[in-house]
Amino acid sequence: MAQERLPYRQYIDYRYIRFIRLTRNKTQKQLADLMGIEKSTVSKLENGQLEFTEHYEKRLREAIFRMRISNAELVNVRELVMTKQNKTKGK
DSSP states (O other): OGGGGSOOOSOOOTTHHHHHHHHTTOOHHHHHHHHTSOHHHHHHHHTTOSOOOHHHHHHHHHHHHHTTOOHHHHHHHHHHHHHHHHHHHTO
16 A cells, blocks of 8 residues: 555544644544544544544544644644643633
8 A cells, every 4th residue: 555655654533523623624524524524533632532543543644644634744744733732721
């Protein structure tokens, strides 16, 4: 598989999903289609209501590959997640 040649092994958890989706201006339905899951599942994953298992991580990585999101973009997403987390801790 072509994805195996690309270095998409950065850490990803459920907090990244919304930012990854918005990087390509996708709706939850569009991301769900790319991941091969239901829209409601994307919503539950984004909101931390469903465990982000290896299964969903694999599906998200496949969607990242299909959307052609670069490692540099994933680094930016990580920075956004960390910034949001730090702001939340400060409240």
